[in-house]
Amino acid sequence: MTEHTVRSFSQDLEELSGDLARMGGLAEDMLSDAIQAIAARDLVLAETVVSRDPQIDALQVEVEKKILRLLALRQPLARDLRQVISALKIATELERVGDLAKSIAKRVKLVDKIGAISALKGVARMGRLVTAQLKRVLDAYTALETDAASKVWARDEEVDEHYQSLFREVVTYMIEDPRTISACAHLLFVAKNLERIGDHCTNIAEEIHFLVTGEQLPTERPKVDALNSN
Amino acid sequence: MSRMEPIMPQLRVATPPQGATRTQAPAAKVSARAISVFYGDKQALFDVSLDMPEKSVTALIGPSGCGKSTFLRSINRMNDTIPNCRVTGEVLIDGQDVNARDVDPVLLRAQVGMVFQKPNPFPKSVFDNVAYGVRLHGLAGSRANLQQIVESSLQKAGLWDEVKDRLNAPGMSLSGGQQQRLVIARAIAVNPDIILMDEPCSALDPIATAKVEELIDELKANYCIVIVTHSMAQAARVSQQTAFFHLGKLVETGPTETIFTNPRESRTQDYITGRFG
Numbered sequence: 001m002t003e004h005t006v007r008s009f010s011q012d013l014e015e016l017s018g019d020l021a022r023m024g025g026l027a028e029d030m031l032s033d034a035i036q037a038i039a040a041r042d043l044v045l046a047e048t049v050v051s052r053d054p055q056i057d058a059l060q061v062e063v064e065k066k067i068l069r070l071l072a073l074r075q076p077l078a079r080d081l082r083q084v085i086s087a088l089k090i091a092t093e094l095e096r097v098g099d100l101a102k103s104i105a106k107r108v109k110l111v112d113k114i115g116a117i118s119a120l121k122g123v124a125r126m127g128r129l130v131t132a133q134l135k136r137v138l139d140a141y142t143a144l145e146t147d148a149a150s151k152v153w154a155r156d157e158e159v160d161e162h163y164q165s166l167f168r169e170v171v172t173y174m175i176e177d178p179r180t181i182s183a184c185a186h187l188l189f190v191a192k193n194l195e196r197i198g199d200h201c202t203n204i205a206e207e208i209h210f211l212v213t214g215e216q217l218p219t220e221r222p223k224v225d226a227l228n229s230n
Numbered sequence: 231m232s233r234m235e236p237i238m239p240q241l242r243v244a245t246p247p248q249g250a251t252r253t254q255a256p257a258a259k260v261s262a263r264a265i266s267v268f269y270g271d272k273q274a275l276f277d278v279s280l281d282m283p284e285k286s287v288t289a290l291i292g293p294s295g296c297g298k299s300t301f302l303r304s305i306n307r308m309n310d311t312i313p314n315c316r317v318t319g320e321v322l323i324d325g326q327d328v329n330a331r332d333v334d335p336v337l338l339r340a341q342v343g344m345v346f347q348k349p350n351p352f353p354k355s356v357f358d359n360v361a362y363g364v365r366l367h368g369l370a371g372s373r374a375n376l377q378q379i380v381e382s383s384l385q386k387a388g389l390w391d392e393v394k395d396r397l398n399a400p401g402m403s404l405s406g407g408q409q410q411r412l413v414i415a416r417a418i419a420v421n422p423d424i425i426l427m428d429e430p431c432s433a434l435d436p437i438a439t440a441k442v443e444e445l446i447d448e449l450k451a452n453y454c455i456v457i458v459t460h461s462m463a464q465a466a467r468v469s470q471q472t473a474f475f476h477l478g479k480l481v482e483t484g485p486t487e488t489i490f491t492n493p494r495e496s497r498t499q500d501y502i503t504g505r506f507g
Contacts, residue, residue, distance in 0.1 A: 002505045009504065075463060077490050080503045214492025 009074050016066055016087050023059045023094045024138040026052060030101040031134060031197065035127030037108045038190060039120060049105035056098035063091040082214060086207040090141065093200045093207075097134065100193040100200075110186040119170050123190055126162040130194045133159065133201040141208050149208035152201055153217060159198035166191045259284035259454035260305060260424060265319035267300050267309060274300045277319070278480045280473055284423075287446060287455040289469035289486065291462065293506060296475040298458045302426050305456065306342035307335045323424065340367055343417030347429040349409030351401030351416075356393050359401040359412055360384060363420040379419055387415035388445050407438020411445060418449075425449065427457040431464065443468050462502055466490045474498045 004010045030049050037046035067088050070076065076084050111120070133152055140148035167188065174184045206217045258281035267275035275297040282288045290298040300309065307328055309315045321328045328338055340363060351359050360380045361370075370376035380397075384390040389411040393404070401412055410430060417425055427446075431439040446455060446468045459465050465472055466486060473483040474495070482495040493499050500506055 002500060005504050005506060077462060077466075077502045078493055078499050081491060 034104040039124035046105040046108035060095040086211040149205040153205040163195040289465035292475035297478040343422040357397040383419040
């Protein structure tokens with residue numbers, strides 16, 4: 001797209017994109033480190049994830065301030081307006097991803113108290129899938145590719161399936177050995193957090209679609225419901 | 231274009247109402263059909279067709295010299311007054327071609343009122359400004375009737391409370407925003423169907439602008455309003471339909487909401503987001 005006649009407007013928008021890229025990078029690193037910390041039961045790494053969360057929160061506040069200023073001073077229209085509104089929403093999604101990654105990291109020491117169980121591997125596998133989803137959707141946002149965004153959106157079904165099978169598996173462990181119930185419950189929260197991050201990825205994919213086309217993706221997405229399938 | 235053309239508006243009326251929002255398929259009050267305007271050898275407007283619905287505001291936007299004012303002036307034949315100006319195509323009001331031989335431009339301009347960029351009250355009293363057209367067209371049966379028309383026009387223009395105690399003061403003594411509303415009252419007084427506005431707020435401060443915009447919003451309940459504006463925000467605020475002109479051509483037209491959130495044409499996109507170099 002050509003430059004604005006008022007160049008500082010273009011600069012404002014570029015700055016916003018830069019902030020979101022930074023937020024995305026932070027969220028991605030926090031998530032992959034949190035998963036690694038769970039899988040390897042690395043308390044030190046988990047601690048660094050928790051300590052990074054304030055950065056992403058601060059960036060979100062910064063983005064909101066900039067958008068407020070942009071709306072007041074520039075009155076963006078058409079695609080510019082959609083870009084600004086979707087940035088506002090994506091920033092919120094990424095902040096939530098950061099929170100969930102932090103929550104996963106905080107549980108490392110709780111899961112750590114029990115011996116190795118194979119469910120940890122399942123969580124790590126699901127974690128890698130969700131990390132890949134987050135990476136893909138952030139790449140789609142940078143490149144403004146709706147096709148890539150739609151793929152992420154459709155692929156959330158896979159995340160949901162993972163969550164469902166992990167849920168069953170962990171419940172089985174709890175039945176087999178009640179001493180693991182406490183740790184397994186935390187593991188279920190980790191899985192649930194990953195499933196939520198997957199949802200945030202689809203929300204971001206929807207925003208990308210809206211930004212580029214001006215239209216909404218259908219509200220209904222193929223969904224696997226862990227509660228109904230048990 | 232042949233004289234068969236009035237079939238078009240009839241077809242529109244025959245379209246069954248969709249029951250959805252009223253602005254979806256309102257009847258076209260004014261239909262421009264393939265309007266081209268030439269100033270001497272220079273063509274200023276190219277083959278513009280646009281339906282302007284009744285009880286609705288249509289905004290014409292576009293950079294200076296894009297033909298939007300020329301188009302506006304073709305609706306009430308103001309271009310007739312310019313030497314060397316030639317108009318082709320048809321402008322149908324209720325299916326009737328305004329350029330037909332038997333149409334009297336003076337009567338036409340009573341039916342199609344016009345408000346300009348700069349308020350242009352006559353050098354007469356507030357009362358006489360509004361009464362002028364009513365007297366000219368012999369619309370008032372009696373003195374009392376004339377007074378009543380003047381009062382109701384000033385009320386519709388949202389000016390009555392401000393001027394009722396100084397109806398004999400010169401129109402020029404009012405503030406700019408009041409003068410613009412006086413001119414609107416003058417246009418309304420002769421009972422038009424259509425009101426054309428050529429940048430009616432560009433000489434007004436924000437408060438006077440807001441009052442005129444509020445007035446436009448009220449007037450649209452009864453009139454077909456066509457407004458030329460350079461303010462994107464104003465077009466977005468007051469209109470239901472927006473038409474974007476560029477280099478004498480109509481580039482895109484659609485519901486105002488769509489034009490300002492998701493226009494189809496990249497030229498529209500570039501213009502409204504401030505990217506025209």
